[in-house]
Amino acid sequence: MSAYELKNKTVLVVGGSAGIGLEVARIAVELGANVHIASRGKTKVNQPLSQATYHECDAKSEVSLAALFSKLNRVDHVAMTVHESAARLGIDTTAEKMNLSAAMEYADGKFWSQYRVVKAALPHLAPDGSITLSSGVASRATMANHSAISAVNASIEACARQLAKELAPRRMNVVAPGVTATTTYDAMPADAREQFVQRIAAVVPLKRIARAEEIALAYVFAMQCGYLTGTVLDPSGGQLVA
Numbered sequence: 445m446s447a448y449e450l451k452n453k454t455v456l457v458v459g460g461s462a463g464i465g466l467e468v469a470r471i472a473v474e475l476g477a478n479v480h481i482a483s484r485g486k487t488k489v490n491q492p493l494s495q496a497t498y499h500e501c502d503a504k505s506e507v508s509l510a511a512l513f514s515k516l517n518r519v520d521h522v523a524m525t526v527h528e529s530a531a532r533l534g535i536d537t538t539a540e541k542m543n544l545s546a547a548m549e550y551a552d553g554k555f556w557s558q559y560r561v562v563k564a565a566l567p568h569l570a571p572d573g574s575i576t577l578s579s580g581v582a583s584r585a586t587m588a589n590h591s592a593i594s595a596v597n598a599s600i601e602a603c604a605r606q607l608a609k610e611l612a613p614r615r616m617n618v619v620a621p622g623v624t625a626t627t628t629y630d631a632m633p634a635d636a637r638e639q640f641v642q643r644i645a646a647v648v649p650l651k652r653i654a655r656a657e658e659i660a661l662a663y664v665f666a667m668q669c670g671y672l673t674g675t676v677l678d679p680s681g682g683q684l685v686a
């Protein structure tokens with residue numbers, strides 16, 4: 445078996461029913477993994493990848509996560525692509541206009557949800573297994589109206605560095621996607637969304653936003669590369685050098 449294959453590995457994608465997570469699941473299926481997808485509601489009505497097993501689970505609930513992992517037993521690789529949409533919460537705004545309750549909901553849905561998944565996964569994670577978290581390019585790129593979003597994403601990367609040391613030989617990495625066309629922007633009015641996309645495309649050296657499958661490859665690489673831990677992978681179209 446090739447070192448890169450995921451054949452017979454159990455891969456869990458928390459947040460895999462849509463967007464980037466769904467593409468992570470799709471690639472893992474192609475590479476021969478037994479893929480499990482966990483998310484809250486959409487799994488009931490929409491199961492777009494027939495080879496995966498779907499679980500209804502809320503990463504905001506420790507009880508829900510414990511039930512999920514007791515069903516899975518042992519897991520080789522966990523990828524997390526959960527978040528609360530910043531666009532839906534309206535926290536892509538200035539500090540003056542920031543609704544702090546909404547900002548805290550974002551932190552809970554993105555940082556603490558991923559932390560809860562890590563905590564629940566550890567007793568079930570294979571000794572040579574890996575966990576890959578999601579942050580975002582705004583952790584380090586300066587972007588208008590991104591102060592709260594940036595802070596949460598940077599905290600994920602800081603936490604992962606600590607955890608990489610704590611959890612070794614199990615591996616811990618982060619993917620920091622650039623702006624990517626996914627369902628997360630469905631909450632925005634179409635004209636505002638288009639303006640946002642054009643603004644990002646103008647600054648990014650590759651002159652466009654990302655496709656979900658391009659970002660998904662970084663999560664799969666983090667599973668495959670047995671010598672990768674404590675790192676942040678930056679598929680951002682070059683935005684960090686813009």
Ligand SMILES: NC(=O)c1ccc[n+]([C@@H]2O[C@H](COP(=O)([O-])OP(=O)(O)OC[C@H]3O[C@@H](n4cnc5c(N)ncnc54)[C@H](OP(=O)(O)O)[C@@H]3O)[C@@H](O)[C@H]2O)c1
Binds near residue numbers: 529
């Ligand atoms: N798209 C971008 O431009 C971009 C940029 C930077 C960073 N990122 C990060 O990349 C990751 C993936 O983003 P995306 O755009 O692919 O997101 P998305 O299209 O909104 O999909 C999010 C997924 O997470 C699930 N989810 C949300 N909350 C959950 C919870 N509490 N428990 C379980 N599942 C939950 C959703 O399903 P349910 O609603 O059914 O639960 C869905 O499957 C996120 O962490 C995001 O912050 C994205």
